[in-house]
Amino acid sequence: MGKSPKFMVFHLRELIYTVVFVLLGIVLVISLIFMFCNKNQGKKENETTSSQFEAGVYTSNVTLNGNPMEISVTLDSDHINAITVDNVSDTIATMYPLVQPAFEDIAKQIVDTQSVENIKFSDDSQYTYSMLYDAIVETINKGVKGKVAE
16 A cells, blocks of 8 residues: 555646647647548539530641641540541552551540640651641641640
């Protein structure tokens, strides 16, 4: 029995202050969580509701050695649906046999990724790829919202 009981004395005022401050701290933390979570959700909703493109079919012409060919891009409000080449003459197909496969490769990459970034060019026909790529990007830019047509 060498130990004597110890008593702790609390003043009621100190206990009430402690409880009030703990409750205020909890309310502050919860309000900060809601404030930042709702802010991020609002941004995501705005991003998904705002469309990136003006829906429609946009065209541009590319001339190869005096022979025109027409590039068409079909857009809806959020996607690049199709990229096609029209009016390819027999002269272009004969003189530039890499044009059609290069165009199909670029168009497939852009439609699959929905972006004109990081498009891979074939090493053996860099010039053909870059010329077609520039024409496709120019056509897509005609349909980008907020961009002034040149």
